[in-house]
Amino acid sequence: MRSLKMQPKLSVNIGKLKLKNPVMVASGTFGYAEEFQDFMNLKELGAIVTKTITLKPKIGNAPGRTCETPQGMLNSIGLENPGLEVFIQEKLPRLNKIGTPIIVSISALDDPGEFVILSRRLDKIKGVAAIELNISCPNLTHNSKLISQDPKATYNLVKAVRRATKKTLIAKLSPNVTDITEIAIAAESAGIDAVSLINTLNAMSIDIDTRKSRIATVTAGLSGPAIRPVALRMVWDVYQKIKIPIIGMGGIIDVSSALEFFIAGATAVAVGTANFINPKISHEIIMGIKKYLQKSNINSINKLTGSLKCNQ
């Protein structure tokens, strides 16, 4: 009998960024982290992705902004945020005190050029570990489409931002496309370091008594366990087509759902809606992954990535 348990390697690389473990929290679901400090040691997190920041402050959409749906929820927050400068002055210093990498999610309102301005500014800030391009935000339209709904627009944007920063760049992709792999390929060929998938699915829910949508903007983004099978399939599809790391997310709610994403091809995972249900769930997932690797005698999380076995 072995007295000492094997200590599996949990660290992963996303571009130039090295994470001590592969569990991060998804943009928009963890506030600016301070809301969660009473519940867990935030330092344990592999990384924290901030709520999406825009150049100018954004007040967001009218309420109601959320509702519960079967095994999921809808949200239409509308990227409410204090804008880049307030973020840098007030939020970032506090985030940096945590001592875990801070990935800043950014988006642009109407002009994709703002992505470049934002990236250039963030490039100079030491406390920014990486930049996630939220090109799957339903508020940004490009010929009435999201950037991440068009391979060419994705390519051009990533190319432009790549010139503005040397920091690790992640593109967050939308599942609201016919073929997500062509978007991922476009981002990869333009020099992105990693892709995050998936953002929320376009969806809606109706109150039959009032015959109104439960959400003020009528349609909204679906998240939570309901989207997990879709997210997983997309991670698997993309994994077979690109070389760069995938950050998998969509309905991760416990250890086993997180592990599914690694097996499908994710290098790291992000926890979203589950933070609302159990604010210390990321801690439990990190511990659980370690246990699973020990039990399965796998010495590194990297070996689990894309380890899906052929059926038969």
Add this chain to the structure above:
Amino acid sequence: MLQIRSKLLYNQRVQGGFFRLVARAAGMIREAAPGKFVDIRIDDGYGPLLRRPFSIHRVREQNIEVIYEVLGKGTEVLSRKKPGEYLDIIGPLGNGYSILDVRYSILIAGGMGVAPLIFLTEKLAERKTQNAKRKIIVLIGAKTKNEILCAKEFTRLGCDVKISTDDGSRGFKGKVTDLLKKILPFVICHKRLAIYACGPRPMLKEVSRVSTTYKIPAQISLEEHLACGIGACLGCVVNTKEGFKRVCKEGPVFNAEEIIWPDC
């Protein structure tokens, strides 16, 4: 703010679809205050998925009490929990009522809105014993007499209780806000008044209108659908004169005059 595994001590029907729940919550007692709430994870199996918020009805020793109405899946599942079972509870959350030093406190409850006002009354009653001139007037409104809750408890706490029902089955026939307008002329001369209200939106909107007209400071407890309950998702905002504010963090209690009400 704490996340605890709390032992359920009591969970029984009060009347109709209303239940009273008592749970052990030792760590939460110190921070508990009238108007604050707890966010209860109803079911470990994610049915429903999100937590459900409930006002702190009162605290007794190491226990927190909640009263709730069975409305949908979450409260239905909750009503079937048995003493001895454990609940994952986060709290106390939000901003409660600030207690104002006035002669007349007018509490207005619509339906389930009585829940936090009992806790508030207990706090107001502590002050009342120091100064017997202080009065607490409680106006309770509901659709029918079957939905009137806690009237006796308010009386026991020394309040002057007045009731209204939409169908006239008990007390004044009409809206509780009509009752408010009826009694205001009798107390308004005292100047030092404060209103504390909790109930459905249309009621709170009318309370705000009346209190603004009469220049009476009014605090109202608002509801929104909460996703996180801790200020992280920005899903629960209401429109105020200072922009959007979160019901779960800056609220649920707001000064009536700061709210910008939608037209419908």
